[in-house]
Amino acid sequence: MELQVKDTIQWLEKINEKIQQNKDYLTDLDQAIGDSDHGINMSRGFQEVVKQVNSKDYNTVSDVLKDTAMTLMSKVGGASGPLFGTAFLRFSMGIKGMDAVNQEAFAKGLEDAVAGIMQRGKATIGEKTMVDVWSPVADYFKETAKVQAEDVVYTAKNAMEQTKEIMATKGRASYFKEKSIGHIDPGAASSFYVFEALSEVIKEEE
Amino acid sequence: MERVGIVLISHSSKIAEGLKELISQVITEVPVEAAGGTEENEIGTSIEKILESIHRADCGKGVMLFYDIGSAKMNAEIAIEMAESIEVMISEAPLVEGAYVGAVESGMAKSLQEVNNAVEKAF
Numbered sequence: 001m002e003l004q005v006k007d008t009i010q011w012l013e014k015i016n017e018k019i020q021q022n023k024d025y026l027t028d029l030d031q032a033i034g035d036s037d038h039g040i041n042m043s044r045g046f047q048e049v050v051k052q053v054n055s056k057d058y059n060t061v062s063d064v065l066k067d068t069a070m071t072l073m074s075k076v077g078g079a080s081g082p083l084f085g086t087a088f089l090r091f092s093m094g095i096k097g098m099d100a101v102n103q104e105a106f107a108k109g110l111e112d113a114v115a116g117i118m119q120r121g122k123a124t125i126g127e128k129t130m131v132d133v134w135s136p137v138a139d140y141f142k143e144t145a146k147v148q149a150e151d152v153v154y155t156a157k158n159a160m161e162q163t164k165e166i167m168a169t170k171g172r173a174s175y176f177k178e179k180s181i182g183h184i185d186p187g188a189a190s191s192f193y194v195f196e197a198l199s200e201v202i203k204e205e206e
Numbered sequence: 207m208e209r210v211g212i213v214l215i216s217h218s219s220k221i222a223e224g225l226k227e228l229i230s231q232v233i234t235e236v237p238v239e240a241a242g243g244t245e246e247n248e249i250g251t252s253i254e255k256i257l258e259s260i261h262r263a264d265c266g267k268g269v270m271l272f273y274d275i276g277s278a279k280m281n282a283e284i285a286i287e288m289a290e291s292i293e294v295m296i297s298e299a300p301l302v303e304g305a306y307v308g309a310v311e312s313g314m315a316k317s318l319q320e321v322n323n324a325v326e327k328a329f
Contacts, residue, residue: 035249035276037249037250041250073253073281073284074245074252074253074254075245076250077244077248077249077250077251077252077277078250078276078277079276079277079280080277081250081253081277081281082253082277082280082281082283082284083280085284086284120280120283120284121280171276172275172276
C-alpha cells in the first residue's frame with residue numbers, strides 16, 4: 001500500500017460518509033452506556049474535517065492528518081474529540097517528512113496513534129474503549145508482510161464486536177458497570193468505520 | 207495584588223456561569239472565568255474556550271482549573287499543553303465545592319501550590 005495526499009483525503013471523506021450514515025446507530029449505542037451524543041459529536045467533527053481538508057492544498061499526508069486532528073479537537077465536544085484528535089495528531093507526527101506513506105510508515109503512525117490514545121485517555125487494552133479496535137489494527141499492520149483490504153476490515157470488525165463482552169472500566173460507560181456488558185462500545189464502533197473506510201481506499205489500490 | 211486565577215470547566219455553560227455567579231458574589235478580588243459547553247454552547251467542552259479562559263484568568267500567579275466529568279479533564283490537559291508559558295494546575299476536587307474553596311484561598315493571596323494544597327486537604 002501507498003498513501004498519497006489525495007488518498008488520505010479520500011479516506012477522510014469515506015470516514016465522514018460512514019459516520020453520517022450511522023449517526024443514529026452510534027447515538028443509540030451511546031444511549032445504552034453513555035450520554036447519547038457520540039453520533040452527533042462525531043458527525044459534526046468529521047463534517048468539519050472534510051470541509052477543512054478540501055479547502056486547502058497539501059504537500060504531505062502528515063499535514064492533512066494534523067489539520068484533521070486540530071479540527072476534531074476543537075469541534076467534537078465530547079471525549080471523542082481529544083481522543084480521536086490525539087490519535088490523528090500522533091499519527092501525523094509519526095509520519096512527518098515522508099512524501100508518501102507506505103505500509104511500514106503507516107504501521108509506525110498507527111503505533112504512535114495507539115500510544116497517544118492510551119496516554120490521553122489513561123486507558124489500556126481490554127477496557128471497552130476505542131483502544132480495543134485501534135490496537136489490534138496497529139498490530140496487524142506491523143506484523144503482516146502485505147496488508148490486505150479484507151483483513152483490515154476483518155480485524156477491526158472482530159475487535160469492535162469483542163467490546164460487547166467487556167465490562168467498561170474507563171470513560172462514561174464505566175458508570176454503567178455490569179450494565180455495560182452486551183453493548184458494543186460507541187468509540188470502538190466509530191473506530192471500526194475509520195478502518196472500514198481505510199480498507200476501501202486500500203482496495204482501490206489493489 | 208495579584209491572585210491565582212480560577213477557571214471553571216463544565217459540560218454545561220449554565221453550570222459554569224452559575225458557579226461563577228455564586229463565587230463572585232462573595233469573592234470579588236479573584237479572577238474567575240467560566241469555560242462551559244462547546245463553541246456553540248452545546249453540551250460538551252472546548253479546548254479553545256478553556257485556553258481563552260486560562261489566558262483571561264492569569265495575572266501572573268498561575269491558574270487553577272476545576273472540572274466536572276469525562277472529556278472536561280482531557281480537554282483541560284490539552285489546553286494546558288497549549289498554554290505553555292502560564293503555570294496551570296488541575297484540581298481533582300468536586301467542581302462546585304472545590305472551586306469555591308480555591309477562590310477563598312486565592313483571595314488570601316496564596317500561591318498556586320498553596321491554593322492547590324488547601325483544596326486537596328479540604329476533600
